Amino acid sequence: xxxxxxxxxxxxxxxxxxxxxxxxxxxxxxxxxxxxxxxxxxxxxxxxxxxxxxxxxxxxxxxxxxxxxxxxxxxxxxxxxxxxxxxxxxxxxxxxxxxxxxxxxxxxxxxxxxxxxxxxxxxxxxxxxxxxxxxxxxxxxxxxxxxxxxxxxxxxxxxxxxxxxxxxxxxxxxxxxxxxxxxxxxxxxxxxxxxxxxxxxxxxxxxxxxxxxxxxxxxxx
Numbered sequence: 001x002x003x004x005x006x007x008x009x010x011x012x013x014x015x016x017x018x019x020x021x022x023x024x025x026x027x028x029x030x031x032x033x034x035x036x037x038x039x040x041x042x043x044x045x046x047x048x049x050x051x052x053x054x055x056x057x058x059x060x061x062x063x064x065x066x067x068x069x070x071x072x073x074x075x076x077x078x079x080x081x082x083x084x085x086x087x088x089x090x091x092x093x094x095x096x097x098x099x100x101x102x103x104x105x106x107x108x109x110x111x112x113x114x115x116x117x118x119x120x121x122x123x124x125x126x127x128x129x130x131x132x133x134x135x136x137x138x139x140x141x142x143x144x145x146x147x148x149x150x151x152x153x154x155x156x157x158x159x160x161x162x163x164x165x166x167x168x169x170x171x172x173x174x175x176x177x178x179x180x181x182x183x184x185x186x187x188x189x190x191x192x193x194x195x196x197x198x199x200x201x202x203x204x205x206x207x208x209x210x211x212x213x214x215x216x217x218x219x220x221x
Contacts, residue, residue, distance in 0.1 A: 096187060110152070
């Protein structure tokens with residue numbers, strides 16, 4: 001009987017030791033789990049980033065680009081109450097179309113700042129390259145060109161001008177719809193060149209036509 005008692009006591013001690021060790025392991029593991037969960041939960045950082053891009057502040061007299069209409073100038077920053085909500089918005093005048101747009105500040109994702117001088121220089125480089133000749137039907141190409149023009153992206157505009165440029169002022173060399181798209185893209189690009197370079201429309205036209213190789217042909221004609 002005494003031998004059995006000794007064995008049972010040893011077994012009980014071993015069980016106790018195992019339990020204590022198991023508890024220690026759990027305690028040591030728990031902070032690791034917390035840190036991993038903390039690493040996974042980062043919604044606040046994302047929210048802050050979104051707010052920063054959505055709430056870019058423009059000032060009166062700043063030039064901005066609205067994709068479907070081109071370059072405009074902020075003429076006023078006003079407030080209005082719709083129901084119980086107070087809304088702040090920009091008044092943007094589009095010189096080319098003699099149009100005033102009202103854009104709420106919290107819905108300004110369509111707006112962008114005018115390009116930098118480096119971006120303008122890159123556009124000039126694009127205008128100097130050879131046009132891409134596509135074999136697809138004109139209706140499909142016209143749709144692609146129109147999408148690029150209304151994208152508001154300056155490099156896309158430069159691509160359209162370059163691809164539709166015929167190096168000539170002879171109307172017979174272009175279809176009516178082709179010429180319309182070319183002029184629309186050319187005018188949009190020209191207005192942004194004017195706003196960035198702060199030079200006269202004549203000087204900007206000379207710069208663009210030189211890059212397109214239009215000046216040479218006009219002089220020869």
